[in-house]
Amino acid sequence: MSSKVLTKPLGDVPVALPPLQRVTLTINGAEKQLEVAPWTSLLDLLREYLDLTGTKKGCDHGQCGACTVLVDGKRINSCLSLAVMQEGKEITTIEGLAKGDQLHPVQEAFIEHDAFQCGYCTPGQICSAVGLINEGHAKTTEDIQELMSGNICRCGAYVGITAAVEQALKVCQSNAQ
């Protein structure tokens, strides 16, 4: 038994590429004026055009959290956002968390609790944790576990991640007082 299968594009194919658009973003404190194609995701902009490869791609579909960055302090999946949608926004990536040599408390805690193995989910986990702390909703360990569940760690470093976020949350709260 055999059958014919055809895969081809649906409808008419636009052959001219869309023109580049100007966008102004503040990335890790530095203002950047960029010409980007409208179909470039924020994630690809960071990784492929700005060499900020600390932000990772694990699925490109909003399913793993590896691409988490902070936009005006809120955590988002950068693979689900087009760069041009972020006009005027302040973006913080993993490269922008430390102050000089001084690591962010979340980064310190991740090292201390060995909250990673391969490290590929780590930038996303850390940005997500910073976002979680900013949100101020997490009160218990269970809250942290639930609110960190958008970030998959295939190495299974969750015990360390939870402990690290718990510690960093306390440090950040006491720093804020």
Add this chain to the structure above:
Amino acid sequence: MAATTYVGKPISRVDGRAKVTGEAKYAGEFNTAGLVYGYVVSSAITKGKITKIDTSQALSIPGVLQVFTHENAPRPAHFDRSFKDDDAVAGAPLKPLYSPEIGFSMQPIALVVADTFEIARYAASLVEVEYKAEKPETDLTSKPKGHKAPKGKSGFTPPKDRGNAKKAFEMADVQFEAEYVHMPEHHNALEMFSSTVLMDEEGKLKIYDKTQSAFNSQKYITQVFGLSKDEARVVSPFVGGGFGSGLRPQYQLYLAVMAALELKRSVRVTLTRQQMFSLGHRPATLQTVSLGASEAGALQAIKHEALSETSRGEEYTEVIVNWSGSLYQCDNVKLDYYLRNLDVSTPMDMRAPGAATGVLATETAMDELSYKLGMDPLELRLLNYAEVNQLEGKPFSSKALRECYAQGAERFGWSRRNPVPRSTREGTKLIGWGMATGIWDAQQKKAAAKANLSVDGKLVVASGTADIGTGTYTAMSIIAAETLGLPIEAVTFKLGDTTLPEAPLEGGSWTVSSVGTAVQEACEAIGKKLFKLAKKLKDSPLKKAAFEDIAFADGRIQLKGNPSASVSIIETMRQTGINYIEEETTALPNFLKQMKYSRNTHSAVFVEVEVDEDLGQICVRRVVSAIAGGRVINPKTARSQILGGIVWGISMALHEESVLDHDFGRIMNHNLSEYHVPVNADIHDLEVIFVEEHDKIVNPLGAKGLGEIGLVGVAAAVGNAIYHATGKRVRDFPITLDKLL
């Protein structure tokens, strides 16, 4: 204790800072001016033939450089053997874009290369393909007979039977037999396969590849494309998870190199998450385990038969049934292993390949037998404890499994267990306790390393191994620092580069034992030279000492009995006018010594689950895993490895399954939202115990390797706990809630 003793102390990862700041670069992250992007087009059918492929629309898009298909792609090598890598199995490996034939779902059929990733991706969607499709066969359970598995690579030898298992089973007081099934699983490391091929002006390639062995990728590329080693350097400093999937070169490597050579450009090819399901995987397996025992519980017969899937082209084998001949004392054992060729991509080693599968069946069957006997599951295992490995007819080099059982049970509180299934509840939650045993190999392979100590006190150690999250950078730095008595901050360890001394594939839990031994030997060789120099110093307190009398600690060479009689390492080099000392060694296992013993790691796993009585929802509340893995070099990263293994075991028991539509032979859940792996909220209280075990046979370090053992047995223990909670036995993994309702 001297400040420079590190082995056995919890040390934070030396690459930790690079990983938390985003500085650690993975294969697809090396950018260069003029880099172009390849995007793979995957077959829309599972079996059949491409009858027409039209790339004209794709090629008409500005920025598209080329579209490679079987019609225009080069065929650099003819013979199968050119495509055989160090982890290849018997048969014909995939030759990408060689022919219009389609042998598995999502087989690569074209590569679009363009100036940007977005253009390549868009143009890939414009490639029109016409296929003649045939009905694929992908269901292992449909026709449960295969052929005997051939003797294969990576240690699979058909196990020898002993006694007469058939007769002993028939005669046994108590008989138990059941069939166990689990579906395919895909590694799904979080980093997708990627190769960045940089071409210099002379046309030489520097290839950043996601791999568990830079040397294996280089071997493959040089064989296939007829390049010299100098023309194809492979580099891989960080790997975003491997779990075995990086043991063989994947097709993005071939495609990226092919495109770079054809177009004379630097090229990157990264797979999509969907395409990560078109690669090797843990094969679906059907198993039958039969256990015969006396009324008192002594095992009299073990029969274990497995049927696994493999592809049409290659005979993938793993060690599934052999473990059942080693785990327990039993005089009548029959072990059989069959393969069936299906229209799937060739399976691959996936964390604890074979053991994860085989021990799942055996350890579930042992649990089932314990209920039939009315015996405590731990009692049953202790009663049948194997003092020697009957399968190999050898004693174990060391085996602290008894201590694992004792310490694990104690910490878990096993003695308080009510033996009756479905006897414990908290409100609507049923609570259950289960346990299982784990086993894996402790192997050592040939490995080379070099070390260079300079007069400023900096030690650079190198070996072309990999760190896939296993903590290799840190473990090797620890071994080097301790051997020469230097602060760990003075040590830099380099890996993942074919210009470094050659190391074996990073897998099988043998990296610490193999590369660690080489690192230790290279550093010892430096130590010997230092000692000679130190003796020559004016008024040297070591003048009369022999090498055995001295120790390296705190940056000094000192007399063992009298540490105040010492000289500084840096001073020794300075005063003797030596700028650096470099040594390279190749460490070989001591075969003669090792041959006489079975060398294994063991574990005992205890699990508590709660199951919602009405909804069937399962939660693993508590796991205690007691590990006998020889000497632990770095308890901090070692614990993480075991914790990761436990998470993988929970995942195998409850979550992971690549679900196939057998009408089309396609995987239906090829993404990270429908292919379930545990998230943070799924993981609760996990505890790891390292049981003391001294072993001078496995290697001079006494370390057995911990990459796999953490996973083996966990899924069985979870399933056993679910039975204890609910009184319902599920033999079809993963145990999803629908199977409990």
